[in-house]
Amino acid sequence: MKQIVVVGAGRIGATIADMLDESGDYAVTVVDRSAEALAALDTGPKVKTAQCEVSEPGALEKVLEGKFAVLSAAPYSLTIRIAEAAAAAGVHYLDLTEDVKSTRRVKEIAAGAETAFIPQCGLAPGFIAIAAMSLAKRFDTLEEVKMKVGALPQHPANVLGYALTWSPEGVINEYCEPCEAIVDGKLAEIAPLEDLEEVSIDGVRYEAFNTSGGLGSTPQALLGKVKNLNYRTIRYPGHAAIMKLLLNDLNLRDRRDLALDIFRHALTPTSQDKVVILVEVTGTRDGKPAQERFERTVLSGRVGDRERTAIQITTASGISTVLDMLASGALPQKGFVAQEDIDLDTFLANRFGKAYAADGPVRKVA
Known part of the structure; x- marks a missing residue:
């Protein structure tokens, strides 16, 4: 079972945690600076929580020790800090950011990293x-x-x-x-x-x-x-x-x-x-x-x-599918990976990606 850290205890972070937890293949810890947000987290009982001041140098790195990947569902202002922590801890990194400047910096960090860095894994971009x-x-x-x-x-x-x-x-x-x-x-x-x-x-x-x-x-x-x-x-x-x-x-x-x-x-x-x-x-x-x-x-x-909600499902499905493809070896294990490098048919065939498939389990307008 792969150890995953999700940063951000909001509605999207909770959906990602539940989606991964329900699969039985991932042990999930949700991290947030707010004890109140963690206490209100709407997830299954197996999902763990950890209060952490992510912006503080070294704090997130300790949480990431020995983990497989960190998934950022945090505000874009924390994107670079989380990516730097992932590189320092030697874990894979995925995020949902729309911010162009942050993504450029993630790409720079990825150039010297020994793990994969995959930004913009949501709906659009994603x-x-x-x-x-x-x-x-x-x-x-x-x-x-x-x-x-x-x-x-x-x-x-x-x-x-x-x-x-x-x-x-x-x-x-x-x-x-x-x-x-x-x-x-x-x-x-x-x-x-x-x-x-x-x-x-x-x-x-x-x-x-x-x-x-x-x-x-x-x-x-x-x-x-x-x-x-x-x-x-x-x-x-x-x-x-x-x-x-x-x-x-x-x-x-x-x-x-x-x-x-x-x-x-x-x-x-x-x-x-x-x-x-x-x-x-x-x-x-x-x-x-x-x-x-x-x-x-x-x-x-x-x-x-x-x-x-549909926006929770599609956003969480996007990043969960990319994580699943990374874990299975279907994506590069090192360096920067762009969304354009991911095959649509492989994505839709994934257990999480089926939310987007024409015959997927999520209800669609007829």
């Missing part, structure tokens, strides 16, 4: 990159790679068509920061909340628009190979117009603290959510135009004895 790259490899030449993800309420109850399904700080950030893309073969920064388009998945109508942070390292992997590459967030129709009014016309992008207060006050959390995923790739194959499309809609469901 699984979306695995799906996009696996489709792109089927083409002789690439024209467009379009990646879209949405975390939404199953039953919208306001004009925004939105409810809090994950970090409100993350939502505000992705609506305000410049977005990476490839435009006409060149790396570019494009504006958030722009390039609105209509999308239909499983017969449901949505809209999609530019947001930051979802591409991970895919632009670098496909630069020089594709003409256009972009990432857009999926929402119910009308959402982008309202957010542009709030953030642009009323200048709340310069008062993100106020925007965050409004979100927290006005939007209630929901446990009945869904994650919508769409990847579309166009190009040529055997000299002829070709197109591939991958789509999934995953609903909230159960992990072990507990109800979990």
